[in-house]
Amino acid sequence: AGICAVREAKFVVAPLLDLITKEEVDIYEVALARIVDAYLAELERMDGLDLEMATEFLLIAATLVELKARRLLPIHGDVEIDEELLFEERDLLLARLLECKTFKDAAAAIERLRERARLSVPRTAGPEEPFASMAPDPLDRVTLEQFVAAAGRAFTPRPVPEVSLHHVTPIRVTVREAIDRVLDRLPERGSLTFRRLTAGARERIDVVVTFLAVLELYKRGIVEIDQPTVFGDLVVSRAEADGPLDLGGLDEWDEAVLDDEDEGADEDDAVLAGEFDDDPRNDAPDEFAAPVPASTEAGEG
Amino acid sequence: MSEGHDADRTVVRAIEAVLMASPEPVEASVLAQLLELPKKEVEAACEALVSEYADAGRGFVVVAVAGGYRFQTHPEMAPYVERYVLDGQQTRLSPAALETLAIVAYKQPVSRAQMAAIRGVNVDRTVTTLLERGYIEEVGRDPGPGNAVLYGTTREFLEHLGLDSVASLPPLHEFVPGAETVEVLEKALLGRSPSADAAEVADTAGPDEAGASGV
Amino acid sequence: MSEGHDADRTVVRAIEAVLMASPEPVEASVLAQLLELPKKEVEAACEALVSEYADAGRGFVVVAVAGGYRFQTHPEMAPYVERYVLDGQQTRLSPAALETLAIVAYKQPVSRAQMAAIRGVNVDRTVTTLLERGYIEEVGRDPGPGNAVLYGTTREFLEHLGLDSVASLPPLHEFVPGAETVEVLEKALLGRSPSADAAEVADTAGPDEAGASGV
Numbered sequence: 076a077g078i079c080a081v082r083e084a085k086f087v088v089a090p091l092l093d094l095i096t097k098e099e100v101d102i103y104e105v106a107l108a109r110i111v112d113a114y115l116a117e118l119e120r121m122d123g124l125d126l127e128m129a130t131e132f133l134l135i136a137a138t139l140v141e142l143k144a145r146r147l148l149p150i151h152g153d154v155e156i157d158e159e160l161l162f163e164e165r166d167l168l169l170a171r172l173l174e175c176k177t178f179k180d181a182a183a184a185i186e187r188l189r190e191r192a193r194l195s196v197p198r199t200a201g202p203e204e205p206f207a208s209m210a211p212d213p214l215d216r217v218t219l220e221q222f223v224a225a226a227g228r229a230f231t232p233r234p235v236p237e238v239s240l241h242h243v244t245p246i247r248v249t250v251r252e253a254i255d256r257v258l259d260r261l262p263e264r265g266s267l268t269f270r271r272l273t274a275g276a277r278e279r280i281d282v283v284v285t286f287l288a289v290l291e292l293y294k295r296g297i298v299e300i301d302q303p304t305v306f307g308d309l310v311v312s313r314a315e316a317d318g319p320l321d322l323g324g325l326d327e328w329d330e331a332v333l334d335d336e337d338e339g340a341d342e343d344d345a346v347l348a349g350e351f352d353d354d355p356r357n358d359a360p361d362e363f364a365a366p367v368p369a370s371t372e373a374g375e376g
Numbered sequence: 377m378s379e380g381h382d383a384d385r386t387v388v389r390a391i392e393a394v395l396m397a398s399p400e401p402v403e404a405s406v407l408a409q410l411l412e413l414p415k416k417e418v419e420a421a422c423e424a425l426v427s428e429y430a431d432a433g434r435g436f437v438v439v440a441v442a443g444g445y446r447f448q449t450h451p452e453m454a455p456y457v458e459r460y461v462l463d464g465q466q467t468r469l470s471p472a473a474l475e476t477l478a479i480v481a482y483k484q485p486v487s488r489a490q491m492a493a494i495r496g497v498n499v500d501r502t503v504t505t506l507l508e509r510g511y512i513e514e515v516g517r518d519p520g521p522g523n524a525v526l527y528g529t530t531r532e533f534l535e536h537l538g539l540d541s542v543a544s545l546p547p548l549h550e551f552v553p554g555a556e557t558v559e560v561l562e563k564a565l566l567g568r569s570p571s572a573d574a575a576e577v578a579d580t581a582g583p584d585e586a587g588a589s590g591v
Numbered sequence: 592m593s594e595g596h597d598a599d600r601t602v603v604r605a606i607e608a609v610l611m612a613s614p615e616p617v618e619a620s621v622l623a624q625l626l627e628l629p630k631k632e633v634e635a636a637c638e639a640l641v642s643e644y645a646d647a648g649r650g651f652v653v654v655a656v657a658g659g660y661r662f663q664t665h666p667e668m669a670p671y672v673e674r675y676v677l678d679g680q681q682t683r684l685s686p687a688a689l690e691t692l693a694i695v696a697y698k699q700p701v702s703r704a705q706m707a708a709i710r711g712v713n714v715d716r717t718v719t720t721l722l723e724r725g726y727i728e729e730v731g732r733d734p735g736p737g738n739a740v741l742y743g744t745t746r747e748f749l750e751h752l753g754l755d756s757v758a759s760l761p762p763l764h765e766f767v768p769g770a771e772t773v774e775v776l777e778k779a780l781l782g783r784s785p786s787a788d789a790a791e792v793a794d795t796a797g798p799d800e801a802g803a804s805g806v
Contacts, residue, residue, distance in 0.1 A: 392650025435607025
């Protein structure tokens, strides 16, 4: 099981990371067959087919095929927008890889803490006599009501863990909410750096989505983006003619919503609710759960 | 010796005695109640004990763990203690379980679906393992539809890691991949940049993100 | 400092560490074996520790007891230790232990696998705790394959809760969705029972269910 576990961990985050970092693969140029070959080779090295690993295999393979296919599809309409979307798509995948890597490294840190803690053994002997027999029985502190309540908890049905279907579009931070937030923070006159806009972002994905929001607003002519110096801060300001805000097309843009009301979608509400509570626009009926565009065409709407 | 000094000594000795008699870490508030002293005062006395034993060159130390204080063996004595305590060798956690544990530790309260979203795979098996080990527990229900079970880390988790609280975990932003990794990944994923503008934007996105996630 | 002094310090520190880690008094011969030193030498070091702590004015002492050595609270600190122990804070039953105990109380006789199926996690550790406390005991063997040990509650358990018999436990139906739901749930859970003997659970679940609803 140990060997299996090591491989498994490598398999979860590393496949794409390794492929990219070790072989410097540009997934848009490498033959898809080569990627699949690499995975098949990995699968063959495993002693038996493990469901978790097989799932992971499918996930990564599907993501790669999706990206590759996108690249190969004929481009209709506005080329610029299409490329922007491609960029967004890649950025989301990048964000996901980085998040994986972050927790992989955090896990290593936790293991180091465990190793260090293992060097010490806590005192657990407890009180010696006569104190030991003075201790009241813990059950004496429990009332019959509390005991029956515990029984109630014990026999309450636990939800059977469902099979997760979120593999393909796992990131659920809504661009619309980010747009609202950007507009809230942006002064009527004057400008704000992107850095300031994302100050307080708790996670990388928040920054990515804020960036997408700024791009979307730019595309709609609502904001201007300027970068005074190379590699300098992006400066965001309101466009001169600030017309009525129309986010209609966004509904389509965010079409890749997982329509089941699952716990993943709830996450958004839970995580973001505090931030947007005072924002009436947050009550918009059409909440979307996934920012990943369903197709390249969707973004043009 | 002044009376004040004697009183101080008694406080220290009483704390030591209670820590010695307790099978688990003792909270400062419990000690404060026992000694009928302000919690702040007791905490200061405990912290003084922690530093006193850290430098005393004895076989044991006092540490702040899981919200309380306890005696434990000095890490330098590990070779001797290991030989004596046979069940000291804890079975290792699989890398998959460790990663899931890290997600729970940093993102609690968190649902299985949220963990799965980050790890990209089903986490049911690892969650079961972590529950069995007592590292995580149910901490509530998501108020939204589905009422997903939310998980958090346990007191035992803190004790196993020798941490006082979850807040003493190294901050997550320390693990956000460095610019180099981001660059390598970006390069590979972006391929040829969609347009010159976008490329420039991409260049600045990296540092911006790093700065923001440090907040 | 001479090398000899350092070696002496290490011996003292190692002894302290082992005494600190041990739940019971440690015999000098065991310490001697651990340290690979003559028993006489180790005994002398232990006796030195006994007198050192007797005069150190700390909250604890080292004593020779039951053929071994151990740390224990300083007699002068007895009032504090007594208050702490009487308070009983340190001997609280965990929610997990209480829930498992409730399962045994309402579904006895019941196997570990059945408890695990209901709680959704492995219960071995909790069962051990409950056995040690004398709240539950073995009451028989499952006649089916595997011959799993079946557990029931003890007289002591009833006394602590102030009950005459198990029959006086308040009926559960008021608090749970009903036996059928529980049965359906259990069946659903059996497939992913953390314990290996799921088959045994399947075999006994039926009759047990009937037994429980008769309570």
